Amino acid sequence: xxxxxxxxxxxxxxxxxxxLWVGIDEKICEHxxxxxxxxxCHELGKCPIDFxxxxxxxxxxxxxxxxxxxxxAIFSRQRRSWLGWSSLLCGLVALHWTTMxxxxxx
Numbered sequence: 001x002x003x004x005x006x007x008x009x010x011x012x013x014x015x016x017x018x019x020l021w022v023g024i025d026e027k028i029c030e031h032x033x034x035x036x037x038x039x040x041c042h043e044l045g046k047c048p049i050d051f052x053x054x055x056x057x058x059x060x061x062x063x064x065x066x067x068x069x070x071x072x073a074i075f076s077r078q079r080r081s082w083l084g085w086s087s088l089l090c091g092l093v094a095l096h097w098t099t100m101x102x103x104x105x106x
Contacts, residue, residue, distance in 0.1 A: 003076045010072035010089070014065030017093050021100050028104060035104055064096050 029036035041047030049057075075088050 003073050006072040006076040006085075007069040010092075011065040011069035013089060014068035014092075014096075017068070017096050018061065018064050021097055024097070025100070025104060028101075067096075068092050 071088060071092060075084075
């Protein structure tokens, strides 16, 4: 039961991390508009998208919660301290935001 609770909690934290990243990404676009030039139609429901664009969208939205949940499930095999859990969370958020920043810059 503890492993399930940890996995669900971290999945929710994965969605929160994505939500916070969207706010940071908006600030990046305000300060560096050349990084945020959109080409073509990228609005959901208004334009047809191909399979790969849909897959990338799903990975961006559901990837962090899945990675956070699996990491928490693996990490919870042994009893851990609060410091260990917070270190795991900070590491996952740092990895997630670094990945998204690299995607934004490239």
